[in-house]
Amino acid sequence: MERRLLPIILLSIILIAQIQFLFGQDGLNTKNGSSIQHPASSIQRWVLVIHGGAGGSAGQKMAEDLQQKYIAEMTDVLKAGAAVLEGGGTSLDAVETCIRMMEDSPMFNAGKGSVFTEEGKNEMDASIMDGKTLKAGAVAGVTTIKNPITAARTVMEKSTHVMLAGHGAENFAKAQGLEIVDPSYFYTKQRWDEYEKVRKQEIEHKQDSAKSHGTVGAVALDNHGNLAAGTSTGGKTNKMTGRIGDSPVIGAGTYANNQTCAVSCTGNGEFFIRNVVAYDVSARLEYRGQSIQEATRDIIHSKLKAQGADGGLIAVDKNGIVAMPFNTALMFRGCIYPDGKIRVEIY
Numbered sequence: 001m002e003r004r005l006l007p008i009i010l011l012s013i014i015l016i017a018q019i020q021f022l023f024g025q026d027g028l029n030t031k032n033g034s035s036i037q038h039p040a041s042s043i044q045r046w047v048l049v050i051h052g053g054a055g056g057s058a059g060q061k062m063a064e065d066l067q068q069k070y071i072a073e074m075t076d077v078l079k080a081g082a083a084v085l086e087g088g089g090t091s092l093d094a095v096e097t098c099i100r101m102m103e104d105s106p107m108f109n110a111g112k113g114s115v116f117t118e119e120g121k122n123e124m125d126a127s128i129m130d131g132k133t134l135k136a137g138a139v140a141g142v143t144t145i146k147n148p149i150t151a152a153r154t155v156m157e158k159s160t161h162v163m164l165a166g167h168g169a170e171n172f173a174k175a176q177g178l179e180i181v182d183p184s185y186f187y188t189k190q191r192w193d194e195y196e197k198v199r200k201q202e203i204e205h206k207q208d209s210a211k212s213h214g215t216v217g218a219v220a221l222d223n224h225g226n227l228a229a230g231t232s233t234g235g236k237t238n239k240m241t242g243r244i245g246d247s248p249v250i251g252a253g254t255y256a257n258n259q260t261c262a263v264s265c266t267g268n269g270e271f272f273i274r275n276v277v278a279y280d281v282s283a284r285l286e287y288r289g290q291s292i293q294e295a296t297r298d299i300i301h302s303k304l305k306a307q308g309a310d311g312g313l314i315a316v317d318k319n320g321i322v323a324m325p326f327n328t329a330l331m332f333r334g335c336i337y338p339d340g341k342i343r344v345e346i347y
Helices: 002-025 064-086 091-104 148-158 166-175 189-205 269-274 277-288 292-306
Strands: 047-055 124-130 136-142 163-165 216-221 227-233 254-256 261-267 311-317 330-336 342-345
Touching: 047 064, 047 091, 047 261, 047 311, 064 091, 064 216, 064 330, 064 342, 091 124, 091 148, 091 216, 091 227, 124 148, 124 254, 136 148, 136 166, 148 166, 148 227, 163 166, 216 261, 216 311, 227 254, 227 261, 254 277, 261 269, 261 277, 269 277, 277 292, 277 311, 292 311, 311 330
Parallel strands: 136 163
Antiparallel strands: 047 216, 047 330, 124 136, 124 227, 216 227, 254 261, 261 311, 330 342
8 A cells, every 4th residue: 555655755755856946937926925026027115315415404495396306306316317318227226316416416415416615626425335245436526527427337337446536537537438528617696695604704703604605415226226325515605625525435424235225315424424424324224123114214313413423325125115314494305116116305
């Protein structure tokens, strides 16, 4: 009897193994409580988040027409980045696309809209990071590179370094064929008027009146499950010549790691550097097991606020969950999902 059952038992084992194999190939089994991902071509799972800087005074409200202008501008940026991701593009491509658009707009403190230093010049910083490889690139104190974020990515991909500054960064960008412009390109009357106002306040009150005027950034998760983050800025109005904030500092203003999250920060850069804010978010997810909301809320509303630091950040974790906390009066921010739903907010 046992000899007759043996072939049947063996056949059953083979059939079960084949079924398990087929289900595994189709991605229908589960691992660690979640379904194994389908190929990027069959499931759209990307997420894109941007910010245009944090700041403002308590009770401050912009004119309605200006608010609508910012909302329209950020909506266009999100749609452009979404088109990249929707077409199967990488998170790096989407991040660079969004930040380049904001650098080209005089409405944001980056690229064309950069604020002026104490010497009446524009000095810009930017960085980008690839969550898949942990490679990163940054430029600091540049004055002639039209799109600092592209220069940062070029440093990452075309050099053996992470950060280049000043003339060295500009010479490298020129050698790589990036668009170089005369420093006058970055002049805007609005930023110049702000600079003169701040300078006058400093003379009259004899105090440091350098003011933060925002930053731009983007974080993305693409269809391949890869994260990326980027940040670009003109810094603070009337800042000391040569001052570098957190934006080009990997781990402070920008960080991305496929195992955790992607982060871009905005605010009082000195505090973000001291607290290594962008990396701290990642570390809290990895070592404390916090959620992206818990980690970012604790850092922005507790840790930084206790130190008197103003600012905010945008983040997306490896599962596509978004966080956009800030402790200032406002933060220009927005996100878009594969279903086309767009969320853009200021206050």
